[in-house]
Amino acid sequence: MNWEQQLTQWISQDQDMIDALRLVRALKMNEGAIAAGFIRNYVWDRLHGFGARTPLNDVDVIYYDASSKSEERDRRFEKDLMKQMSQYQWSVKNQARMHLRNHHAPYHSIADAMLRWPETATAVAVRINDQDRIEIFAPHGLDDLFQLLVRRGPYFEDVDYFLQRVESKNWRYLWPKLEVITHVRDEDTTSKTIHIRQLQKTDVEAFTDLRLEGLRLYPEYFGESLEEAMKNPMEKIRSKIVSTSDRFVLGAWTEEQELVGVIGFYRESGVKFRHKGVLWGMYVTPSEQGQGIGRTLLQQAIVHARNIVGLEQLNLSIVTTNQTARRLYEQAGFQVYGQEARAMRWNDLYWDEDYMCLQL
Incomplete structure (x- = not known):
């Protein structure tokens, strides 16, 4: 079994994660997915044999929509998610505007944006498509995530940060x-x-x-x-x-x-x-x-x-x-x-x- 199959299997076994992914799908964001700690921490917990999940600071939702880059739209999405699953602190960000904060050229997709994230193991996103299948986005692959390696992303240049x-x-x-x-x-x-x-x-x-x-x-x-x-x-x-x-x-x-x-x-x-x-x-x-x-x-x-x-x-x-x-x-x-x-x-x-x- 490869890492993608393993991750898909583990997510399918966690009903809370499935419910969260379906909730994000219902908002019909372009390329909408849950990323970062929601996935990374879950894998690390499983690999450490923890019986309970490590608490999350927030749940990161990313999407890509170059036609509307308003931060207010992200806040509306967060409120909608909070109404449905209030046990999480939701954080929604349109990756089509994140290049401005990072002083980069415009990104072209959520995968392109994740390439610039600080760690390779964090640059993983998951969504459930309209056919109810789990899709995984991992521009740096899944090796570091599953091998428990915290490695600086190759496009992230600020070593001190x-x-x-x-x-x-x-x-x-x-x-x-x-x-x-x-x-x-x-x-x-x-x-x-x-x-x-x-x-x-x-x-x-x-x-x-x-x-x-x-x-x-x-x-x-x-x-x-x-x-x-x-x-x-x-x-x-x-x-x-x-x-x-x-x-x-x-x-x-x-x-x-x-x-x-x-x-x-x-x-x-x-x-x-x-x-x-x-x-x-x-x-x-x-x-x-x-x-x-x-x-x-x-x-x-x-x-x-x-x-x-x-x-x-x-x-x-x-x-x-x-x-x-x-x-x-x-x-x-x-x-x-x-x-x-x-x-x-x-x-x-x-x-x-x-x-x-x-x-x-």
Whole structure:
């Protein structure tokens, strides 16, 4: 069974979705369909084995009518839908005018408009035609949706907005199996794809290799020494990277399954300190630095931390000479609250450390 057949089957098994689709059909909008979270969330819920549907902020209805681009018409459609199915917050948008908001050339259909949406998995719409058959519109295909991949759409160029949107939606908290993918550019401007996911016990060798590389190349940036790290037994390292409710390590992976970046988190253990968490071990291999991987790892770590019940702040420490990392943390909202002189001593040199905090 292919993805389209699977999606059609799942929708046909949900009477509430069928009723909503028939209601939209009754309004006789040109190319009228229900899109985005109504479909995406349902698939992710099914793939996670959830017994109940994740609540929706709204139900997005899209259509295409170049002859009438009035927003007031959309509002009338929303009122009609609310009268029939008031359990949903309906949002109706004529895609024939959305290019104006996005500063694009005019779109030619709902599928053409969806090509420009932020994520490929969101760019899916469904309708029931006059023959009572389910029709699916997925200009980027259904692979990412069913493979639980959050990938920036190829025609959506605002990387910062994409990352901020993923963070604000809390998708990784609602659906833990999701992988976030960001596209970066290397020096010859060829496209490169990076997957962000939590490390598992099977990733211990890749993590160890990357950690040792960082300690070897940038010994002044880490509290642990290379000699100490090399003595750590594999089981100790494995227990350090395996995720629990109070700790995790995120990794950045290439398409070739090479680990090129990491960031760790743990929650303070004392009863009086449980409101605090600590970020540690941020590192991106030199060949991949300067391409937004560190920023993505940091943003995703903050997303995870914000969804831990009772966690109120994130702390970290950084040597004062590491100005690149400091700027990255400041851009994410961290503020310096103190400094320790001569915090580390290595090779007869002393290193000062700044202490930074982010209120969640």
